[in-house]
Amino acid sequence: MIRNQWYVILESKEVDRKPRKFRRMGESLVLWRDQEGKVACLVDRCCHRGVALSAGKIVQGKVQCPFHGLEYDGSGACTCIPANSRIAAVPDNCRVPAYPVHEEHGWIWIWWGDAGTGRSPDTQPGDEVSTLAHNAGITQPESTPLYFPDIDGHFSMATVKDPWNTHYSRVLENQLDVVHLPFVHHNTIGRGNRTVVDGPGVEWIDGRMLYTYVFNRVDDGTPPRTPREVPVPPPDSDFKIELIMPNLWENRISGKLRIVAAFVPVDEEHTVLYLRTYQRILQVPVFRSLFNRMMCRSNLFIAHQDRRVVQTQVPRRSALRGGEQLIQGDLPIIEYRRKRDELLDAAAGERR
Ligand code: FES
Ligand SMILES: [Fe+2]
Numbered sequence: 001m002i003r004n005q006w007y008v009i010l011e012s013k014e015v016d017r018k019p020r021k022f023r024r025m026g027e028s029l030v031l032w033r034d035q036e037g038k039v040a041c042l043v044d045r046c047c048h049r050g051v052a053l054s055a056g057k058i059v060q061g062k063v064q065c066p067f068h069g070l071e072y073d074g075s076g077a078c079t080c081i082p083a084n085s086r087i088a089a090v091p092d093n094c095r096v097p098a099y100p101v102h103e104e105h106g107w108i109w110i111w112w113g114d115a116g117t118g119r120s121p122d123t124q125p126g127d128e129v130s131t132l133a134h135n136a137g138i139t140q141p142e143s144t145p146l147y148f149p150d151i152d153g154h155f156s157m158a159t160v161k162d163p164w165n166t167h168y169s170r171v172l173e174n175q176l177d178v179v180h181l182p183f184v185h186h187n188t189i190g191r192g193n194r195t196v197v198d199g200p201g202v203e204w205i206d207g208r209m210l211y212t213y214v215f216n217r218v219d220d221g222t223p224p225r226t227p228r229e230v231p232v233p234p235p236d237s238d239f240k241i242e243l244i245m246p247n248l249w250e251n252r253i254s255g256k257l258r259i260v261a262a263f264v265p266v267d268e269e270h271t272v273l274y275l276r277t278y279q280r281i282l283q284v285p286v287f288r289s290l291f292n293r294m295m296c297r298s299n300l301f302i303a304h305q306d307r308r309v310v311q312t313q314v315p316r317r318s319a320l321r322g323g324e325q326l327i328q329g330d331l332p333i334i335e336y337r338r339k340r341d342e343l344l345d346a347a348a349g350e351r352r
Helices: 168-174 285-310 328-351
Strands: 006-011 020-024 027-033 039-043 057-059 062-064 078-080 101-104 107-111 156-164 196-205 209-217 240-244 248-254 257-267 270-279
Touching: 006 020, 006 257, 039 101, 039 107, 156 285, 168 257, 168 270, 168 285, 168 328, 196 328, 209 328, 240 328, 270 285
Parallel strands: none
Antiparallel strands: 006 107, 020 027, 020 257, 027 039, 057 062, 101 107, 156 270, 196 209, 209 240, 240 248, 248 257, 257 270
């Protein structure tokens, strides 16, 4: 997991005005909505004596620890220590780490900034990251998260969640894998025995969004074209796969149908795959929701074809130089791994 990135971690509907506990990014987090509906996200551990804040309640938009009643606002600052009396000033270091939250498109992102809240699994042994630095501030984001610009209010949507027992990088890479289609999905989306992979074409947009173009075909005895030999379609065309670092993906199936996936890290060995259908084929509410439900079921069926294979991959976490014998068709995966290493290096540089 890469520090100093915006990660989709939940859907909007999963957070309400009660304190909710979620395991994400290898940490226990508590999320809730304040009186204005704004979402807050804190490390789920009271700075007094370590109780889970998610076991407490919300009092005037703040989370109250169930043990001795300390209250925290959305910035993680303790605003009241009842035993010291309501009028007593609260020491500045009486706080818990808070992750900046962004809510849009029915998703909740957190800025997983450097915080000293725990060792990032991608940091090296010896890195100075305290595991209990409760009073450390989180580095703040410089911008809001990126989303797919082609998705507008004309689409209706429905989402399914699917737990996978592997690192999120493996789940993500599976969605960039154009080689596996005729094998894993021989009876669904990979029908037709198109085993030869021309290209695939890849293109980075603004260094953050990767476009992949699929050119699979039946083996006619000719060698695959190289990535340089395949055409790069214009940016607004359909039939392509897009990746937004670090954990969002879109498949533009047609002008009226898209699948978006979020690869949400739970910890080093667990991921929740969110699969969302966006469509504007059907507008009448009853048909629309029927169609969306059907799409969710079919997406899940296809994801389970992937899951039974991907969960066997070792090591759990992928790596650019991990001893795997990669082939030309793996280019989108190689591009992802390169970018991931680049962002990990940048995050490590910011920490120094
Ligand atoms: S442990 Fe939370 S108030 Fe004491
Ligand atoms: Fe697949």
